[in-house]
Amino acid sequence: MIKVTIRGVRLEDLDRVAEIEAVCFPAAEAAPRKSFKERITTFPEYFLVAETDDLIGLINGCATNSPVIYDELFHNTSLHIPAGENLAVFGLDVIPAYRKQGIAAQLMHHFIQIAKNTGRKRVILTCKHELVHYYESFGYRNNGISGSTHGGSQWFDMTLVL
Template sequence: MKLQIREAKMSDLDSIVEIEKRCFPEAEAASKKSLQERVSIFTKSFYVAIVNDKIIGFINGSVTNEQKIHDDMFHHAKLHVPEGSYQSIFGLDVLPEYRYQGVAAQLMMHMINCAKQHSRKGVILTCKEPLIDYYSKFGFENLGVSESVHGGACWYDMMLSF
């Protein structure tokens, strides 16, 4: 499988919305409006994975000076601070039929490398308990239960420091 990763474009929006719906429960999935704002504002931190001209996954998040993600960040793309210290990750989505083939890992490494190239201090994310070990493989440290209650779920704060 030949995978290409590139910055998201507005013409990708319908595919991105469909993937988000398939990857997250309705209470946690970003709306089309939110994803549209992210594509237009997070120009250097919203990437899509493509195989045979088909978008099969994406990774996105704002840049911030915060060391932890708070719920307002998910809903207000304008909180993005282009020259901020930390790259956040709001979503790492891969279509179910393309999982367990290294797509998510390649997207994650792309985001980490871009954060380093932009001289960030690190990368932050929230995840559910079953994914703590997965993100730990990239060097993320579990900071404990998050204050985030996004979608009514229990989240854990994770940080990768450079």
């Protein structure tokens, strides 16, 4: 297994973070560089990266009182509620050459630990049908089809009660 370091994001990671997102998500779903810059400056404590010699993955999100992710959360960092009861996962990305090596799981476990350490009640996310089982392996519950239409796709609401 490859040695990976999980750490907090830094502003100088911005270009590589945007590159990773562009590789991991279709253009209609990928967050643009501008959004990542806003996320890094607004809630860096909920933005982790995985690195070897270079960045190879990331997980990021914000705090909210909403029980589900709604589309505006992805685009408007002013909706971040620092004392929110839930942490929302916006994206979990690992570049293809490093997948199936446990890196996404390490990122997710670190993110869940941050949620616990900061007293959150839940971690919430949306995912496509083919990933429901993956997130259930972390203890997330499938709440059915999401109201989110982000990127024109169908999503499922997932909740991990802490």
